[in-house]
Amino acid sequence: MIQPVGDIFSLPEVKGQLQKGAALDKITWFKVGGPADILFKPADEADLILFLKDIPEEIPVFTLGIGSNLLVRDSGFRGAVIRLGKPFAGMELLDGDRLKVGGGALDLYTARFAAEQGLTGAEFLSGIPGSIGGALRMNAGAYGGEMKDILVSAVAIDRQGNRHELDREQMKFSYRHSDTPDDWIFTEAVLQLQPGEPEAIRSVMDDIASSREESQPIRSRTGGSTFANPPGHKAWELIDAVGARGLQIGAAQISEKHCNFLINTGGATAEDIEAVAEEARRRVFRDHDILLRWEIVRLGDTPAPVQKEGKVA
Numbered sequence: 001m002i003q004p005v006g007d008i009f010s011l012p013e014v015k016g017q018l019q020k021g022a023a024l025d026k027i028t029w030f031k032v033g034g035p036a037d038i039l040f041k042p043a044d045e046a047d048l049i050l051f052l053k054d055i056p057e058e059i060p061v062f063t064l065g066i067g068s069n070l071l072v073r074d075s076g077f078r079g080a081v082i083r084l085g086k087p088f089a090g091m092e093l094l095d096g097d098r099l100k101v102g103g104g105a106l107d108l109y110t111a112r113f114a115a116e117q118g119l120t121g122a123e124f125l126s127g128i129p130g131s132i133g134g135a136l137r138m139n140a141g142a143y144g145g146e147m148k149d150i151l152v153s154a155v156a157i158d159r160q161g162n163r164h165e166l167d168r169e170q171m172k173f174s175y176r177h178s179d180t181p182d183d184w185i186f187t188e189a190v191l192q193l194q195p196g197e198p199e200a201i202r203s204v205m206d207d208i209a210s211s212r213e214e215s216q217p218i219r220s221r222t223g224g225s226t227f228a229n230p231p232g233h234k235a236w237e238l239i240d241a242v243g244a245r246g247l248q249i250g251a252a253q254i255s256e257k258h259c260n261f262l263i264n265t266g267g268a269t270a271e272d273i274e275a276v277a278e279e280a281r282r283r284v285f286r287d288h289d290i291l292l293r294w295e296i297v298r299l300g301d302t303p304a305p306v307q308k309e310g311k312v313a
């Protein structure tokens, strides 16, 4: 394990905010987990590039969106967490019904902006409580749409601070995944939408909002879908079938409302949350011979419980 970053090198001279020993539980949905050695909020893309070029190669870097699909482990993160935020939240209408949006923009605001321009195709984003950068990384999708359907191109900055422009093919999208290097940071996306009726667009977004309210614990400390749906199955049905709905370890619970969601009912540790999910995963493997794939990203050093061998769905 590396030493705390502050002890082994001086921090780069950046325009943005640098914080040592930054709490991550305050800025992620689950509200659990230990601190990061460093939290960096770049002022702009040049600042981000400068930071990446300056910090030693061996310091791990992790990009945080708004932490809606993330479980930070209790040990925290020995490295630098980068959060894009407001300076990267710009939106612009381009020619040809295209939108340029920053990697730090919220999905909901992007959907609203598209609606204001009378553009359809981004309504599904209104149901995903993340950022555009997170949506690119996770190929976020809901209600029949996903990022890969509307993406024209994305800009990514690599760990060495080099800028890449990727088209949709190069994003290598699959179900809730983009097969690009883990440490690339998406700073911008161009989306292709179509002209639509503002009223109709708003009504789709209203339907999405009420459907989510009914079916998901959106007001809880959660992390969205815990496991990806294995081919031919729904993760929640498998979890339900093994009697894990409502299962609790400490203050961590599998949601009664939607059993592919984990809940911190108040004061849970990341270990409890991971353990209750692993228990459901163990039972699904035992009874159905399917090893569920974690969709929630886990950050930090705590070793995960030993996994049994099996086919990874």
Ligand SMILES: Cc1cc2nc3c(=O)[nH]c(=O)nc-3n(C[C@H](O)[C@H](O)[C@H](O)COP(=O)(O)OP(=O)(O)OC[C@H]3O[C@@H](n4cnc5c(N)ncnc54)[C@H](O)[C@@H]3O)c2cc1C
Pocket: 029, 062, 063, 064, 065, 066, 067, 068, 069, 070, 084, 103, 104, 127, 128, 129, 130, 131, 132, 133, 134, 135, 136, 137, 138, 139, 140, 141, 142, 176, 184, 185, 186, 187, 216, 217, 218, 222, 223, 224, 225, 297
């Ligand atoms: C109540 C609830 C409902 C949800 N419903 C859905 C749904 O219907 N469909 C769906 O797809 N998801 C859903 N999610 C999950 C989550 O909202 C999405 O995965 C979202 O895209 C994550 O975005 P984020 O900004 O919060 O990313 P984070 O959770 O912060 O990070 C997730 C991953 O994205 C990476 N990442 C974040 N920003 C960047 C960036 N700029 N560049 C590179 N990598 C980056 C992180 O490193 C990490 O690997 C839901 C979550 C919640 C809490």
